[in-house]
Amino acid sequence: MDFSFSEDQKMFQETLRDFLTAEHTSATIRELWDSETRRSSELWQQLCEIGIMGLLVPEEYDGMGMDEVDLVLCLEEMGTHAFAEPVIPTLVGTRLLADLADKSLAQEWLPKVAGGEAILAVQYPESPFVQDAHVANLLILQKDGELHALTPDQVKLTRQDSNDPSNCLFSVDWTPSADTLIAQGEEAAKLSAEAFDRGALAAAAQLLGCGQRMIHMACEYASERKQFGVFIGTFQAIKHMCSNAQVQVEYVRPAVYRAAFSLANNSVNRSVNVSMAKLAAGEAAHTASRVSMQVHGGQGYTWEQDLHLWMRRAWSLDLAWGSKQMHSQRIASIVIDQGVPTAPLGESWLA
Amino acid sequence: MDFSFSEDQKMFQETLRDFLTAEHTSATIRELWDSETRRSSELWQQLCEIGIMGLLVPEEYDGMGMDEVDLVLCLEEMGTHAFAEPVIPTLVGTRLLADLADKSLAQEWLPKVAGGEAILAVQYPESPFVQDAHVANLLILQKDGELHALTPDQVKLTRQDSNDPSNCLFSVDWTPSADTLIAQGEEAAKLSAEAFDRGALAAAAQLLGCGQRMIHMACEYASERKQFGVFIGTFQAIKHMCSNAQVQVEYVRPAVYRAAFSLANNSVNRSVNVSMAKLAAGEAAHTASRVSMQVHGGQGYTWEQDLHLWMRRAWSLDLAWGSKQMHSQRIASIVIDQGVPTAPLGESWLA
Amino acid sequence: MELRFTAEQEAFRKEAREWLEANVPKEPLPSMDTKEGFAAHREWEKTLEKGRWGMVCWPEELGGRGADLFDWLIFEEEAYRVGAPLRVNQNGIYLLGPTLMEYGTEEQKKRFLPPMASSDEVWAQAWSEPNAGSDMAAIRTTAFLDASGENYIVNGQKTWASRGCWADWGFGLFRTEEGSERHKGLSMMVFPNDLEGITISPIEQLDRETGFAEMFFDNVKVPVKYLLGEEGKGWNVAMATAGFERGLMLRSPARYQATARKLVDLYKEHEDTAPVSAREAVAKCWMKAEQYALNTYRTVSFLKAGGKIGSEASLNKIFWSELDIEMHELALSILDAVGEILPYAPAAKGLVGHWLDGYMFALAGPIYAGTNEIQRNVIAERLLGLPRK
Amino acid sequence: MELRFTAEQEAFRKEAREWLEANVPKEPLPSMDTKEGFAAHREWEKTLEKGRWGMVCWPEELGGRGADLFDWLIFEEEAYRVGAPLRVNQNGIYLLGPTLMEYGTEEQKKRFLPPMASSDEVWAQAWSEPNAGSDMAAIRTTAFLDASGENYIVNGQKTWASRGCWADWGFGLFRTEEGSERHKGLSMMVFPNDLEGITISPIEQLDRETGFAEMFFDNVKVPVKYLLGEEGKGWNVAMATAGFERGLMLRSPARYQATARKLVDLYKEHEDTAPVSAREAVAKCWMKAEQYALNTYRTVSFLKAGGKIGSEASLNKIFWSELDIEMHELALSILDAVGEILPYAPAAKGLVGHWLDGYMFALAGPIYAGTNEIQRNVIAERLLGLPRK
Secondary structure (H helix, E strand, O other): OOOOOOHHHHHHHHHHHHHHHHHHHHHHHHHHOHHHHHHHHHHHHHHHHHHOOOOOOOOOOOHHHHHHOHHHHHHHHHHHOOOOOHHHHHHHHHHHHHHHHHHHHHHHHHHHHHOOOOOOEEEOOOOOOOOOOOOOOOEEEEEEEEEEEEEEHHHHEEEEOOOOOOOOOEEEEEOOOOOOOOOOOOHHHHHHHHHHHHHHHHHHHHHHHHHHHHHHHHHHHOOEEEOOOEHHHHHHHHHHHHHHHHHHHHHHHHHHHHHHHHHHHHOOHHHHHHHHHHHHHHHHHHHHHHHHHHHHHHHHOOOOHHHHHHHHHHHHHHHHOOHHHHHHHHHHHHHHHHHOOOOOOOOOOOO | OOOOOOOHHHHHHHHHHHHHHHHHHHHHHHHHHHHOOOOOHHHHHHHHHHOOOOOOOOOOHOOOOOHHHHHHHHHHHHHHHHOOOOHHHHHHHHHHHHHOOOHHHHHHHHHHHOOOOOOOEEOOOOOOOOOOOOOOEOOOOOOEEEEEOOOOOHHHEEEOEOOOOOOOOOEOOOOOOOOOEEEOOOHHHHHHHHHHHHHHHHHHHHHHHHHHHHHHHHHHHHHOOOOEEEHHHHHHHHHHHHHHHHHHHHHHHHHHHHHHHHHHOOOOOHHHHHHHHHHHHHHHHHHHHHHHHHHHHHHHHHHOHHHHHHHHHHHHHHHHHOOOHHHHHHHHHHHHHHHOOOOOOOOOOOO | EEOOOHHHHHHHHHHHHHHHHHHHOOOOOOOOOOHHHHHHHHHHHHHHHHHOOOOOOOOOOOOOOOOOHHHHHHHHHHHOOOOOOOOHHHHHHHHHHHHHHHHHHHHHHHHHHHHHOOOOOOOEEEEOOOOEOHHHHHOOEEEEEEEOOOEEEEEEEEEEEEEEOOOOOEEEEEEEHHHHHOOEEEEEEEEEEOOOOEEEEOOEEEEOOOOOEEEEHHHHHEHHHHOOOOOEEEEHHHHHHHHHHHOOOOOHHHHHHHHHHHHHHHHHOOOOOOOHHHHHHHHHHHHHHHHHHHHHHHHHHHOOOOOOOOOOOHHHHHHHHHHHHHHHHHHHHHHHHHHOOOEHHHHHHOOHHHHHHHHHHHOOOOOOOHHHHHHHHHHHHHOOOOOOO | OOOOOOOOHHHHHHHHHHHHHHOOOOOOOOOOOOHHHHHHHHHHHHHHHHHOOOOOOOOHHOOOOOOOOHHHHHHHHHHOOOOOOOOOOOOHHHHHHHHHHHHHHHHHHHHHHHHHOOOOOOHHHHHHOOOOOHHHHOOEEEEEEEEOOOOEEEEEEEEEEEEEOOOOEEEEEEEEOOOOOOOOOEEEEEEEOOOOOEEEEEHHHHEOOOEEEEEEEEEEEHHHHHHHOOEEEEEHHHHHHHHHOOOOOOHHHHHHHHHHHHHHHHHHHHOOOOOOOHHHHHHHHHHHHHHHHHHHHHHHHHHOOOOOOHHHHHHHHHHHHHHHHHHHHHHHHHHHHHHHHOOOOHOOOOHHHHHHHHHHHHHHOOOOOHHHHHHHHHHHHHHHOOOOO
16 A cells, blocks of 8 residues: 655656746747647657657557556646647557557557657547547547547548637547447447546546646735735635635545556546546636636736636646536446445455 | 515514513523423413414404515514524414315414414424424324314324424324315315415525524624634634625525515415525525534534524524425426426516 | 516516517627627617617616616616627716716716717726726826816826727726825726827737726826816715626626526526536526525615615625626536537537636626625625724 | 555454454444443443554554554544444544654653553543634643742643543643743643642533533642643644644544445435435535545555655645535435434434434534634645735
8 A cells, every 4th residue: 555656757747847847838838829730749749758658658569568657647747737739639549559459550550659650539429529630640439339540531620619729629520431440349348438537537637737736826926916015815815715725636636646546457446536536626626727716816817817728728628538527427326326336445445 | 666664564573673682582592492392481472462473364363464574574583583482383374274265263263373372383295293283272284185183182292302402393193084174185285385385485584584693693703702812803714704694695685575575475486486585595594504603613612602592493494394405406396397487587577 | 565567667678678679689799899899889879879778767868768777677687688789888877877977067967978878988997907906995096186277197007997998988096196095085087098198908808808908197188177076085986886886787687687597498408418416506596696686676675765785785796796607607517518619619509609708707707896805805894894903 | 656455454454344343332332422421432442452453553562553554544444334433532542642652751651651542541632722712822821830840830721621521631732931922932731630720611512412621720730740842842742733633643534434425325215305416416525535535545655655744734624624514414405304303303213313413513623623714824824835924
């Protein structure tokens, strides 16, 4: 029993932090918003050099063969920096391809993923849209319980602009065929469920970082802004709203880490653990948004102030990979209808 | 269109206020708690002398033939003073007897009610218990859609002690017979529905007074208690929690008065208007309880401090005549399933 | 107590409904915080004026109907019922108008009210300054009388001037007494926005529209006749205006009742997929909108009987701003994954996205017109009597 | 990271479960805040001691098992699983015990820990005073050294002394330096409750039980050997104890997980009549209990790796106290009209009423061990770095 991260895992996070702090400022985000694809191949290359995209790629495909526990602090760090490049679908697609019974797609694509030459998009039934379909080199799509893999020339995309300009959503028109089919029946169901949980965990981790950052922004602003002759951070109203948000965010942390462990070990409670992480993270980030906005006052309502970059991230991450309400209903159905799968207070409930 | 009360109505409230302030202190409540019946025939007599119990009794039965609008401020005042004598069941029973097709019971009992010689108890299906059955001279009970009237010798009572010692609850064992039957079929259904709404409005009005009083108690305490060298009422945390409670209570007021008007005029929206009043009053009183308790700190947690007398009233009034959850579900079913009975924003929606 | 509308009120409602149904533009106007939207909304004001519906409770000579506030509430209900455009001159008709009627000279009333009623002159408000937000008494923009005694010379900066980009006139609070502090020495003034020395710079808000502006004053000459109320007593005048803002007029109940009814419809459309908890939550929102309306009718009864409202306005401000957010959050949770799509995106089909727009706007509610934290202080100290220090 | 229990931990759990199932009284004990309940609970402590389950993470020579805090958490889970009695000596074993181990002299440890472990000596805590509640630094009860230098002479009044009515010993904070103010000049001391000059007066609480007492000190002689830590440095010692109280030990996660599971069962029993919104609310409570447990395991991992916790304890205090109220309110709303019936009423059938009892107790949660408002100040200033002034 040990909840702590290894030195390697923490160092990985620090490397990423240094990179994002230097290369991915709010000015970068605003520039990307004004760009054609809203995605940066330079940032993607650098990310791959750090090793993030090869992390989940098995060693036989030139990757590092590591797991979600190795990754989760990095995902959190991306949330801290409102980093929105298509990391989540690519990671989810990576494991999906690696886990296919037929290894040919993995052989073709995973070395490219590890090398930063391929981006993956993954559809899941809980959303009508596909994220980052416009920059994906391979799209893994679902229809009638089947999984299909398509190349960009095989799909027609319609852009669906989101409230979060960093969130690139598309409706995808496509036709399934025997050539595109990669899994069906039980295999497809299992892979699809795992993919969804993996995406949800990743989004939860980013929400955690994002929520914590918005609280810090609020505290910084409240320590600089004066009204009534004092820093507004001295007012209990401000203090207590920040504290309440912090309580929520703090309790998200272990839920996210536990969900990462559950995924890495395919625990029997994987789905409910992931849903808890995603729901709790979505709610905490929402509280942090509201509090930070209120602390910033009118300033927070301007385009110029950076807060909204993070608020929009929080909103779109909350809706991605199952919204709060979807996960809340999934938890209810597992906890109430199916009964908690472990014995009441006992056995390996933690994992 | 006029939301204001008449001078007479306000004067009635003031008379009651003076009486309760003088004769019904927290010491009175504590004494009653230690008494056999927890009810005071002296207080009841004085209340009847003021005229409260005859207010709803039609003039032909020696009453004043007035309505819920004339009454609602007095009910609120009772809540302010945590006055728990069996006013609500007696008022509800009064109108029920008056509205029966067969007038013989009204002729027999209503002059006694107006004269302070009879107390009524009324059962309603939303509760397994009957309030004040032990002091009632006539019990109006329900079974299988029929209404029955029984005298104390015809029932067997089992005391069910409540968290609120002022709330005297009983399970009632009884046998319906042709002799006890007073209404059935549509008549019974109509009278029973009206009785329930009338009881709920009365409880809502008492909750309103009770909630407001608990906020005032909190503010008084916060203006006297010092910590950190200042009155605790100077802390924003205390101020803001009291303000939030006050916002809630303030918006209950017109909902309660409107429900009284709807009952007095048997408006088409009577039931949903009553449910709104009861739900809003229950929630506001609950918030006021929680806030007042928190402001009082440890003091509020003692038997010695008076706050809990009002807290217990709020709890038991909330559960009486349909709980928050019951009324919330009734509102949902009327507003969502049946559709709002008035046109969208138009016609006489207010009444 | 009589909560049924009179026959006259019902007739008034009928007339309003018929006129509105015949005259409200079939297509929603573009946002009033864009140049073309502002013009379109000003056009709508002229249409209203022609029908004598601009401010029904204003005197007939101002294009009103000399009606009471109940009629105004009824008109608002009917306007929201048919989805009439919002009021581009709200700073004028709802806030400055009532203030002028209370504090203005006869000359000022004659000069300003008619073109306000017709929206020939649209008004911006200019309270806040960069360092005077919640703390409005920290105002530093000065307006000192010049040697001739004919003009105030205004210097400084205002911010969050709503409608500041397009409006013709502005009003605000200025420090007229040298060396004065806090609430003292302030005066309320109106001014044409095109005076020499005024520079207006739009503030780009969350939705990239510019409903607000910064206003810079560089030795701007404002004639003394534009002083509203007594010199040095501006704080009281401003508080009266703020009371209108927080309280009765800025946010008429029909606005929230209309949203609540749309929310019920939205829920019914999505009943199969909405979270089970949404059902009671929707009903509760509907109830709160109703409570807000009831309280407004109650307040109007009280005013009609000669009552005055003061700090009670703070209760309103908290109630409507929190309700607005609650309703929009709930709608977005019912819409689930499509809730983030902008109105013009194909999948939004022109409707979904308006809940998002509404939410973005609602988020500002607990901030403008005095943050809800300030309102809670007011309630605690003035209504509940908690000690200031 | 390894979130599976080790084979040793599983074996420990099995042993604990078997022992508890064999030894936990079949009938719940009377409340520990009644005379007979206190005695019965002390008896249970002796049973625990015999099985070496009193404090599993204490050293073997104190009747413990030299186990780590993970084992303690596992033991607590198993204890709540079978509904074992609560710990009457919690002020001793959870709060003073760890403090003694950190600040006590060897002699003090030897003198106090063994009878604490066996509950031959049950402890009361005596922090608060009538004018020092949230503001604990306002303590006025004095303990000045007498001329001989052998005794402190204690005068004053403590209040909210939990278990004060029946406990054998007490500990508290006293002002030992004349003229000192606030956090300075305070010292932590232990004392037998039957010393001459101590008068104990029960405080009747909401449920009419007397879990707390007032303690009056009238020239009470407390030997200097009962000073804990340095003279004048009592604040630091007390803060360490308060950290245990708010943080890890006072409220073990299993307590809330057990309540959450009961809540799920209650909901299932009443699924037909419960409000539709209760379903998601129940699931959310279950989730929060889980989050609290996870965070505790995380904290223990951190401590095991040599970390120290300070102000983080304030986060815990808010989380468990609010969760406890949330769960009990939800249970009462599911029970609806029968929710107000006392446990002994016939219709309560012995079960329903316990949710009410639990709720009454939970209401005190945001108040004791430092009000949640104080905790929010701590979080804001010490964890988030917001300015004090």
